[in-house]
Amino acid sequence: MTTQHISVTVNGEAHEADVEPRLLLVHFLRDSLGLTGTHVGCDTSNCGACTVHVDGESAKSCTMLAVQANGHEVKTIEGLADGATLHPLQQAFWDQHGLQCGFCTPGMIMQAAWLLKQNDDPSEGEIREGISGNLCRCTGYVNIVKAIQQAAGTLNASESAPVLAAATVDGQEVSAEPAAAG
Amino acid sequence: MIPGQFDYVRPGSLDEVLAILKDREGEAKLLSGGYSLIPLIKLRLAQPALLVDIADLSGLDGISETDDELRIGARATHRQIRDNDIVRNRYPSLVDLAGVIGDPQVRNWGTIGGSVAHADPASDWPAMLLAVNARIVCRSQTGEREIKARDFFLDTFQTAIEPTEVLTEIRLPRRPRGAGAAYTKLERKVGDFATCGSAVMVRLAAEGTISSAGVGLTGVAASPFAATDAEAILVGQMPSEELFRRAGDAAGAQADPAGDVRGPVEYKRAMAAEMTVRSLRSAVARALSFA
Amino acid sequence: MTTETERELRTSPEIGGMGHSVKRKEDPRFIRGAGEYIDDVNLPGQLWMDIVRSPYAHATIKGIDASEALKIPGVLAVITGADLEKAGLHWMPTLAGDKQMVLPTHTVMYQSQEVAAVVATTKYIAADGVAAVFVDYEPLQVVTDPFKALLPDAPILRPDRAADKQTNHIWHWESGDAAKADAALEAAEVRISEDIYIPRIHVASIETCGCVADWDAVRGQLTLHMTSQAPHAIRTVLALVSGLPEQNIRVKTHDIGGGFGGKVPVYPGYVLAVVASLTVGKPVKWIEDRSENLQADSFARDYHIHAEMGATKDGKITGLKVKTVADHGYTDAAADPSKFPAGLFNVITGSYDFDNAFVEVDGVYTNKPPGGVAYRCSFRVTEAVHAIERMVDILAHQIGKDPAQLRMENFIQKDQFPYKTPTGWEYDSGDYGPALQKAMDMIDYDGLRKEQIEKRARGELMGIGISSFTEIVGAGPSKDFDIIGIKMFDSCEIRVHPTGKVIARIGVQSQGQGHETTFAQIIAEELGFPVQDIKIEYGDTDTAPYGLGTYASRSTPVAGAATAMASRKILDKARKLAAHLLEASEDDLDWEPGKFSVKGSPDRFKTIQEIAFAAYTNHPQGMEAGLEAVDYYDPPNLTFPFGSYICVVDIDKGTGQVHVRRFVAVDDCGNIINPMIVDGQIHGGLTMGLAPSLYEQITYDDLGNNLAGTFMDYLVPTAMETPAWEVAKTVTPSPHHPFGAKGVGESATVGAPPAIANAVVDALWHLGVRNIDIPITPQKVWAILHENGIS
DSSP, rough: OOOOOEEETTEEEEEEEEOOTBBHHHHHIIISSSTTTTTOOOOOOOTTTTTTETTTTTEGGGSBBBGEEESEEEEOGGSBBBBBOHHHHHHHHHHTTSSSSSSSSSHHHHHHHHHHHHHOOOHHHHHHHHTTOOOOOOTTTTHHHHHHHHHHHHHHSSSSOOOOOOOOOOOOOOOOOTTOOO | OOOOOOOOEEEEHHHEEEEEEEETTTEEEEEOOOOOHHHHHTTTOOOOSSSEETOOOOOSSSEESSSSSSEEEOOOOOOHHOOOHHHHOHHHHHHHHTTTSSOHHHHHHHHHHHHHHHHOOOOOOOHHHTTTOEEEEETTTEEEEEGGGGTTETTTTTTTTTOOEEEEEEEEEOOOEEEEEEEEEEESSOOOOOSSEEEEEEEOTTSSSEEEEEEEEEESSSSSSEEEEHHHTTTSSOOOOOHHHHHHHHHHHHHOOBBBBBBHHHHHHHHHHHHHHHHHHHHHHHTTTTT | BBBBTSSSSOSSSTTOOOOOOOTTTTTTHHHTTTBBBGGGGTTTTTTEEEEEEOSSSSSSEEEEEOOOHSSSTEEEEEEEEEHHHHHTTTTEEESSSSEEESSSSSSSSTOOEEEEEHHHSSHHHHHHHTTEEEEEEOOOOOOHHHHHSSTTOOOSTTTTTTTGGGGSOOOOOEEEEEHHHHHHHHHEEEEEEEEEEOOOOOOSSSSEEEEEEEEEETTEEEHHHEEOOOHHHHHHHHHHHHOOGGGGEEEEOOOOOTTTTTTOOOOOHHHHHHHEEEEEEEEEEEEEOOHHHHSSEEEEEEEEEEEEEEOOEEEOOOEEEEEEEOOTTTSSSOOOOOOOOTTTTGGGGTOOOSOOOEEEEEOOOOOSSEEEOOOOOOTTTHHHHHHHHHHHHHEEEEHOOOOHHHHHHHHGGGGGGGGOOOOOEOOOOOOOHHHHHHHHHHHHHHHHHHHHHHHHHHOOOEEEEEEEEEOBBSOTTTTTTTTTTOOEEEEEEEEOOOOOOOOESSSSSOOOOOOHHHHHHHHHHHHHGGGEEEEEEOBBBBOOOOOOOOSSTTIIIIIHHHHHHHHHHHHHHHHHHHHHHHTTGGGGGEEETEEEEETTEEEEEHHHHHHHHHHHHSTTTSSSSSOEEEEEEEOOOOBEEEEEEEEEEEEETOOOOEEEEEEEEEEEBBBSSOOEEEEEEEEEEEEEHHHHHHOOOOOOOOTTOOOOSSTTTSSSOOOOOOHHHHHHEOOOOOSSSSTSSSOTHHHHHHHHHHHHHHHHHHGGGGTTTOOSSSSSOOOHHHHHHHHHHHO
């Protein structure tokens, strides 16, 4: 079993490891680095639960080898929030009930984050196309679309300043009727 | 889900790649975007001994236009092609086609060269390359050659590329005035391979008749093919619904689909016709607007 | 009937009781990728297990050669049926009272059946081990058609059954009165009959199944971390099968990425992981691939239905007779309540008022994986509703009456509830007409019918389909319901801390339904503690009170009721404490959520928090300290949510593709805890109704090869296929439920498919089409159009 040495920057942190060439990037992230937020949902590259960013482009990390990421930058769901401050997409998914079991959510949010970098004001049709590589079984996509629309609005509203999401203290946010409840 | 073992190299130059392909002929497999190859490796349907990753080769992803050609580098991703200004301005059919390959993540990483070299019998690019009579450029240690698209797709997953060659560029004829193209794909759901895809190119003469036509089909034969019978019906004729129907039916008749989960033979044949008709309508409309 | 906007909210948003769309308390970890799913559980020293599976649907095993696998460094063991046989573990009971193989000793019975288990030091080496195990198979004749399975010359798939049961016929089940149904059909002025096939599908939650089995030999303790919708039942089954004492078995669930019924059965992989851990004395992890999940885990549907309906010439239904052949795969592992091998299929009389019905179902063995109720179906209610709603639409079209009108004329009326159906169910409450009318108004039904006439004149194909379903959920009363003998109560245990905070544990199991939020809301409503001060736990059998788990939309009807009842026991004690603190008699106290006050002196009050503190610091002499209660709730009846859905489709004549233009869903699930969460359940349920209507199907060829065994071919809808669902509510409370609620999780999956199928048939009726079996694929529609010369 020959291994190769790789250097990968993940969520801004440099990592060195010796890996088999066949090690999938998703397994490197989950098992070697303990970043279990990225999930495996299928074995034919259809479901998108494993979506991360590689050099800023969304990618299915189950369809990439860790050795391909050598010398590149990877961003996972764990790298999206700014410390305690949620990314507007994270806040929006919470506000709009855009998740139920949560398993597709990291991949969905990462794909949406890439989409909004490409298109900061997508139509509903563009959103649906933008997430067409991510399967969800729980939500029927309605509230995911709303969440992405909310996040687009938030990101556009404060273009220059860093976006501060609504103050949250985990699990202790006082209930509020969301902007457009069902 | 877990691949078998293999070796992996990521050379920095095309010369190195070509040398490896020669040394390890038959054992080495090129890796471009990986969205065709890695799924096969995960299912252990492909078990190459050595993966040669060409991601570090520079100069292979350019998109440019010469007086005669639109040249697309093999490493251009489907999304880069779709977003390219030249393509958006003058080749809307390629925007359409690139937009229906897989899903957004696939389009971010999958490359035209990797896809064409893989030659899935239901993949999208081959239909267009056949319709427009593109040329596929392959490099080996001994030099470079152009292979005509119509000589390229030999059988299911089999192309004219030699094991010691690398596909480096796709060259499409530059779109002349009075020409238009379209690609219409029928799929079971977004992201699927084509149940049937029909790419059509037409060029109209000054008097409005079709001076040349190309029809490429995918998903309805052992490999993508040019529907030459349909082309023959179109050339010299004035565009009309009735003409489109006849050409479509001829394309369907020339198809040799397999009955499978995407539908029975009769259905696929009829869809080959229907997709061709829809592509013809769109291609002719584009030709008229590009007079 | 009230709408949700009319119902008064009793609590403030800060308390967050019934009716508030409280944002979910569980979300902070999920949006950060900090959820803990089974594949995120990793124990020290853990080994990995992977499974060798049969490529054949029916074959004799001539031999298993694991020698090459065992040579691979890191492969520690290969377990076969022969190994299990020594411990009597090669067969085990199913939740339906049949038995299933853990590993075969002689014969495999379905493609992808588990044949051997490889235990290795890493996931990758375990996979290499699987690839290196060589099994010598001798293929046998395959039985995939349940009708052929019943013929005398069919191979007997289960020779292990008793001598007088050497047949592929599993059981026969009946409900209703055959003589009355026959007489009604004989006398009917209009008689229709139809064959309706509802194919096999697979629920395919985005997370597959898995476990980490951890045998601690020193403590004699087995901990099974697993994806299970019913952890307590699993613990008891494990105790009975393994002989380990039940107090030393702990089943622990973690976050579950979707269940929908697919995580109820006991799959061989779980048992094998337990055996492996017991054998090697280390934790053993097993996580199945998607292909394994689709090809081997419990399916749903596969009902071949023959239905006959009688009516007057004006369309008043007088009788219904239904005969169904149920394809169960090679064993009956459908997790139905034990008296209901066909689940609650006899709810098939639906929302309609008539007296004569007879339903019979025959279960049959075939060479396919076992299962039957794992896809959000409420125990076969999807099948029942599809059949009745299709028949009602066929009746309407045949006599030329508008399908909405026909339904209105046949609906059980509000004043007829509680309503006893001819198959023995007592519907608790309903008000069907207003729900249908609301849907019709929302979609402009009259306008659509006009549009349809105009379009048809131009040769365009547009269809409108209605589904007015009655659901049956909340299993169930102990006199009728048990799963392998365990009654289907559910439970809640609540404890209030001195500082006025609450912990509650329940016997059900969220897989995305938001129980951490909604069950806190129930307690908030009953006791006035703010939702944010209430912690909800479930899934650890060492601490949670015994429950039967979450499936068939039973959590709110049963565990929700238990939660309310436990809260009310606490309220009783709180009243006594308040009386003590306020020096008043209990009769002189008023209660509003969060405080007791003295009648006539509202400035004299004690908050529930003050009362909680007093329970530990200032309780009256003779009263026990503390403030807690537990309730095991035996529901007196099921609950009957209902709804009306209307779907508009446009058909592409060239390709046969069906485009859902609009879909309006009006649901009634009684009093609503969290409107936002209910809407989310409807959105998701509708999408799981769309999927089998147009896209999903598991088919087998004649050799038993699964033709949809990966997500390449099992077509789960993306956001592009899924319409923008339009949802609304009516509210008709359940009279017997402590807070008037009914279940809702599956309503939309039950109600949606017939709305879509009815719409397509409505578009094509003028071509002589009476029924198209789902999934309504483009090629099916195209074939009809082609036959009729339409393109």
